[in-house]
Amino acid sequence: MEQGAQFPAGVAELQARVSRAVVDAQQPDESPKSFASRIVRRLQRLANEGEVPASVVLSTTATQCPKCTAARYEIARAALAAMIAAGYGQLVLFSDQDVSDEVRHELFAFAGALCEGLGGADIAVNVRFSSHATKSGPRSVRPERLSQSAVELA
Numbered sequence: 001m002e003q004g005a006q007f008p009a010g011v012a013e014l015q016a017r018v019s020r021a022v023v024d025a026q027q028p029d030e031s032p033k034s035f036a037s038r039i040v041r042r043l044q045r046l047a048n049e050g051e052v053p054a055s056v057v058l059s060t061t062a063t064q065c066p067k068c069t070a071a072r073y074e075i076a077r078a079a080l081a082a083m084i085a086a087g088y089g090q091l092v093l094f095s096d097q098d099v100s101d102e103v104r105h106e107l108f109a110f111a112g113a114l115c116e117g118l119g120g121a122d123i124a125v126n127v128r129f130s131s132h133a134t135k136s137g138p139r140s141v142r143p144e145r146l147s148q149s150a151v152e153l154a
Contacts, residue, residue, distance in 0.1 A: 002032075002058075003027070005094075006059060024038070033072070040075060043075075043079055053082065053083045056089070077114070087122060093125070094127075
């Protein structure tokens with residue numbers, strides 16, 4: 001979770017399907033680069049121990065600074081590298097549903113770029129937008145698997 005990001009809706013459902021879940025959050029005094037380095041080291045350590053995460057949720061903010069974008073790419077690529085080695089996995093890019101259209105397009109473009117390197121592996125890259133501040137409770141947009149050849153904007 002990036003500093004200031006929402007706790008992803010649906011994580012409780014995900015935790016019910018896995019034997020172990022880990023949540024890492026960027027600390028208030030931690031730079032995006034330091035945060036990414038810490039998460040990448042954890043992912044590499046898990047992969048070295050034979051514990052490839054079946055699912056990784058990257059909860060992002062609306063921040064579009066180059067350092068934040070670079071950190072997202074570093075984390076996502078490390079997660080996908082571990083999943084490719086294992087032959088399976090799911091990466092979810094998560095943000096609040098109230099982010100601007102520009103941020104939405106950036107996340108979909110990010111997902112599309114990540115899909116280009118999958119080479120037919122059984123790995124899904126999903127984008128979800130959700131808000132906890134609705135009268136009817138949490139809502140999430142149904143994630144769609146993004147093919148390597150096209151990214152659809154929902």
